[in-house]
Amino acid sequence: MLNIILFGPPGSGKGTQAANLVEKYNLQHVSTGDLLREEKAKETPLGLQAQKFMDQGKLVPDEVVIGMISSKLDQMADKVKGFIFDGFPRTVAQAEALDKLMDLKNIQIASVLALDVSEEELVKRILKRGETSNRADDRDEDTIRQRVTEYENKTAPVATYYGEQNKLTRIAGEGTPEAIFDLLSEQMDGLVGA
Numbered sequence: 536m537l538n539i540i541l542f543g544p545p546g547s548g549k550g551t552q553a554a555n556l557v558e559k560y561n562l563q564h565v566s567t568g569d570l571l572r573e574e575k576a577k578e579t580p581l582g583l584q585a586q587k588f589m590d591q592g593k594l595v596p597d598e599v600v601i602g603m604i605s606s607k608l609d610q611m612a613d614k615v616k617g618f619i620f621d622g623f624p625r626t627v628a629q630a631e632a633l634d635k636l637m638d639l640k641n642i643q644i645a646s647v648l649a650l651d652v653s654e655e656e657l658v659k660r661i662l663k664r665g666e667t668s669n670r671a672d673d674r675d676e677d678t679i680r681q682r683v684t685e686y687e688n689k690t691a692p693v694a695t696y697y698g699e700q701n702k703l704t705r706i707a708g709e710g711t712p713e714a715i716f717d718l719l720s721e722q723m724d725g726l727v728g729a
């Protein structure tokens with residue numbers, strides 16, 4: 536299996552690039568944001584619990600997200616060529632839990648591809664996305680900045696975690712989507728050939 540984490544702050548292009556990579560490399564996309572929005576739309580207990588955090592731009596508690604990922608891995612690990620995780624892990628506790636879940640299945644994360652984008656560019660991109668995304672958390676600048684703050688405080692340390700495992704590659708995330716996809720593809724081709 537080839538398992539990749541697409542890492543970066545909100546608005547760094549993870550969703551867009553994950554969709555491109557899934558198509559080119561035939562991997563399974565796992566976005567915890569999408570999974571949580573599905574739960575919210577279905578008004579499940581998990582969705583209702585997550586909603587208040589999401590609306591405030593805060594991270595949903597680790598145990599909720601880890602439980603969701605655990606059942607995805609159980610459902611799919613033996614049916615797919617690999618996973619692209621997008622928006623997960625977002626805390627060091629989630630990264631540790633993912634390592635444990637993967638160990639149980641004898642699989643690993645091959646690489647963490649991290650998209651670097653400045654805060655002002657992130658806010659601009661998310662507000663633009665908010666014009667069409669139908670997401671309340673994309674429309675309010677305070678909520679967007681709160682999401683960036685959560686990223687800096689809780690998620691950025693995840694890059695260090697994978698850096699210590701020699702799995703982190705940083706990619707310039709500003710430029711045309713096509714140019715960024717080329718940079719990601721270069722990395723992916725190296726991994727596929729490895």
Ligand code: AMP
Pocket residue numbers: 545567568569571588589590592593594595596600621622623624625626629682
């Ligand atoms: P995203 O679509 O990745 O931008 O996620 C939207 C929102 O869902 C985030 O602002 C969080 O409230 C929540 N969320 C998504 N993924 C996670 C995660 N791995 N851990 C905690 N909260 C998450």
